[in-house]
Amino acid sequence: MLEKNKKAVVLLSGGLDSATTLAIARTEGFQCYALTFRYGQRHQREIEAAKKIAHSLAVAEHRIIDIDLAQFGGSALTDPNIKVPKDRAELGNSARIPATYVPARNTIFLSYALAWAEVLGAFDIFIGVNQTDYSGYPDSRAEFISAFEKTANLATAAAVEGKGRYRIHTPVINMTKGEIILTGTKFSVDFSLTHSCYDPDEQGRSCGRCDSCRLRLKGFAEAGLKDPVEYAK
Amino acid sequence: MLEKNKKAVVLLSGGLDSATTLAIARTEGFQCYALTFRYGQRHQREIEAAKKIAHSLAVAEHRIIDIDLAQFGGSALTDPNIKVPKDRAELGNSARIPATYVPARNTIFLSYALAWAEVLGAFDIFIGVNQTDYSGYPDSRAEFISAFEKTANLATAAAVEGKGRYRIHTPVINMTKGEIILTGTKFSVDFSLTHSCYDPDEQGRSCGRCDSCRLRLKGFAEAGLKDPVEYAK
Numbered sequence: 001m002l003e004k005n006k007k008a009v010v011l012l013s014g015g016l017d018s019a020t021t022l023a024i025a026r027t028e029g030f031q032c033y034a035l036t037f038r039y040g041q042r043h044q045r046e047i048e049a050a051k052k053i054a055h056s057l058a059v060a061e062h063r064i065i066d067i068d069l070a071q072f073g074g075s076a077l078t079d080p081n082i083k084v085p086k087d088r089a090e091l092g093n094s095a096r097i098p099a100t101y102v103p104a105r106n107t108i109f110l111s112y113a114l115a116w117a118e119v120l121g122a123f124d125i126f127i128g129v130n131q132t133d134y135s136g137y138p139d140s141r142a143e144f145i146s147a148f149e150k151t152a153n154l155a156t157a158a159a160v161e162g163k164g165r166y167r168i169h170t171p172v173i174n175m176t177k178g179e180i181i182l183t184g185t186k187f188s189v190d191f192s193l194t195h196s197c198y199d200p201d202e203q204g205r206s207c208g209r210c211d212s213c214r215l216r217l218k219g220f221a222e223a224g225l226k227d228p229v230e231y232a233k
Numbered sequence: 234m235l236e237k238n239k240k241a242v243v244l245l246s247g248g249l250d251s252a253t254t255l256a257i258a259r260t261e262g263f264q265c266y267a268l269t270f271r272y273g274q275r276h277q278r279e280i281e282a283a284k285k286i287a288h289s290l291a292v293a294e295h296r297i298i299d300i301d302l303a304q305f306g307g308s309a310l311t312d313p314n315i316k317v318p319k320d321r322a323e324l325g326n327s328a329r330i331p332a333t334y335v336p337a338r339n340t341i342f343l344s345y346a347l348a349w350a351e352v353l354g355a356f357d358i359f360i361g362v363n364q365t366d367y368s369g370y371p372d373s374r375a376e377f378i379s380a381f382e383k384t385a386n387l388a389t390a391a392a393v394e395g396k397g398r399y400r401i402h403t404p405v406i407n408m409t410k411g412e413i414i415l416t417g418t419k420f421s422v423d424f425s426l427t428h429s430c431y432d433p434d435e436q437g438r439s440c441g442r443c444d445s446c447r448l449r450l451k452g453f454a455e456a457g458l459k460d461p462v463e464y465a466k
Contacts, residue, residue, distance in 0.1 A: 063304070065301065065304070066301070067300065068298065068299075069348065071296070071298075072348050072349050072352045073352055074348075074351065074352035097390040097393070097394065101390050103347070103348045103351035103352050103389065103390070104344055104345075104347040104348035104351060104385075104388055104389060105348075106388065107344040107347060107348075107384065107385070107388045108341070108344040108345060108348060111337055111340040111341040111344045112337075112341060114336070114337040114340060115302065115305050115307075115336045115337035115338070115340075115341060116305050118307065118336035118337060119305045119306055119307035119336055138387065138388060138389060138390055138392070138393040139387075139388045139389070141387070143387050144384065144387040144388050147380070147383050147384040147387050147388075148384050148388075150380050150383075150384075151340065151377065151380040151381050151383075151384050152337075152340070154371065154372075154374070154376055154377040154380050155337055155339065155340045155371060155372045155377050155380075155381075156336065156337060156371060156372070157330040157334050157336070157371055159371070160330070160371040161330065
């Protein structure tokens, strides 16, 4: 189904999943408005990655919003006193929620996407959450997305006045990392522009050992492709 | 029921409803963490009001967060090109959503409150929404609050790990403005510190003609009290 010239807001982090999600939205015919957050992550490399991906996939507009989640802390991604876990024995099927969980992050991201969508007159929001290679984030699960979608349709003037119904699209939610990479490749994602590592070195090279690097490397192996980004030795 | 030393996050705007909500949370025994947003409102007077109220009601902490909703526009409160409506014939029972509606505002505010609550280990969030003197904001209705509460309990590690259940408290949701003022007065709110006007003059005096001023004046009349704030002649 081709959604000719319909606008969509696409959350874009700079990683594999959101890059492939953007490529899918574009392939479905949406005019894409990409939204990236500078939220006090330790490293700014993923913002640069998001800019390059947005440009290479010809979005209608790319906004980068500063939000200070670091002031709340509570995550290894925003608080330098909490260590990024490395070489975890269990990967993707642990019952524990990892230290890289950022409190209420996707709720905040989707709320901003909703605000922008309402002003744009868009009713479609794309987010690259994934629950297959599930690393324990509660706000990446389908039941959370569905609850947020319901909230969005009660929260906004556009929905309440009957101008449309908001839909939160999660096209990669049930794909494996390998499938995401194969799909992205088919839809022209240049994965050399993406960034996944939670803890890159000063030269910006990926560590290869955090959960995010390990899932990424597993994905490229599954896809039978070589990861084009550089890793620290 | 006295909630001794339990922490709560309380959204505080500087207006009547949130001031009374904070006073109620405090009377119920909660240790209150007040949260105010500088979101690109045209005037900063309500931030100053929030600071004074937080101080006078002895909160444990008061955070003021900058979020740039003005960059999205779409509201008379954040976009100088959209006029604040004055002297509307219908007040409080219009089917139309007024120009002062800010897209997804309460969804964004509650998302931040949730993030802070999770880091604090709090499960109680207070918001001073009101649907009696309903001026048409969809995100002030009980069904929106209930949908957000469900979302919160799916979004967060603390809820998913069973540490507690988030509750969004809306103690003034069904009160009239007069009842809110009487309740606030009983629980030590100094209403001379509060600010309601959407469009104050340069001396900070309220206009007396916007929806917010008119609801406030109607409330004081109902309560049989004199509004202590200054109005432009």
